[in-house]
Amino acid sequence: MAVFNRVESPRLVEDAIYSEVVQAGDGWMRVLKPGQVMRIVDLEGNQAADTLFYDAENPEDHYSAVATITGQSNIYLSTGSILRAESGKELLRIVADTCGRHDTVGGSCSAQSNTVRYSHDKLSMHNCRDTFMLQLAGQDGVYTKRDLAPNINFFMNVPVTPDGGLKFDDGVSAPGCYVEMQSIGSTMALISNCPQLNNPCNAYNPTPIQVLIWDK
Numbered sequence: 001m002a003v004f005n006r007v008e009s010p011r012l013v014e015d016a017i018y019s020e021v022v023q024a025g026d027g028w029m030r031v032l033k034p035g036q037v038m039r040i041v042d043l044e045g046n047q048a049a050d051t052l053f054y055d056a057e058n059p060e061d062h063y064s065a066v067a068t069i070t071g072q073s074n075i076y077l078s079t080g081s082i083l084r085a086e087s088g089k090e091l092l093r094i095v096a097d098t099c100g101r102h103d104t105v106g107g108s109c110s111a112q113s114n115t116v117r118y119s120h121d122k123l124s125m126h127n128c129r130d131t132f133m134l135q136l137a138g139q140d141g142v143y144t145k146r147d148l149a150p151n152i153n154f155f156m157n158v159p160v161t162p163d164g165g166l167k168f169d170d171g172v173s174a175p176g177c178y179v180e181m182q183s184i185g186s187t188m189a190l191i192s193n194c195p196q197l198n199n200p201c202n203a204y205n206p207t208p209i210q211v212l213i214w215d216k
Helices: 065-072 111-117 128-137
Strands: 018-022 027-032 037-042 049-055 058-062 082-084 090-097 152-154 177-183 187-193 209-214
Touching (some): 018 027, 027 128, 027 209, 049 090, 049 128, 187 209
Antiparallel strands (some): 027 187, 037 177, 037 209, 049 058, 082 090
């Protein structure tokens, strides 16, 4: 099941039509037009970029880990992976990846999961579920908490154990690693740049990411 399909992009940063640095703990949400390419850059290495996608023309049709995993017969994402919605619709295709493997089974951190995984005194800590909700709430009622779904954790290392469990291990990314996705239709992208301070995946040190977009 291991995937390390590292492929560099031919796109130049100076040709991007959009660029923004997203600080650890912050969210980002934007519509990608058909054919546009979005790159997420792990600026300092081993940061987790929790990400969801929606069919922008049918917001109820959100990213589906199950449909994506079933379609490619692999639990990890890398170059060539097709990211699918609940309906089975193809939302995006990963067209470049210098990290080599991304998680889509570990889910996002939340107040509740922080207490279960770590300790009850972590309940009040900032988490990705809250960041997702803040971003969705800013979309004039188009999205609600019902639209949250199991997400992608770009750059995050979540190995599956021999007995079928999950481990949250040290990251496999490095400073400057990136993943690029081309939108097949009109796609809403939602990112929570994880603020998690309790997970070894980011060496207990949340750091910024960069988002760039090209027209093709």
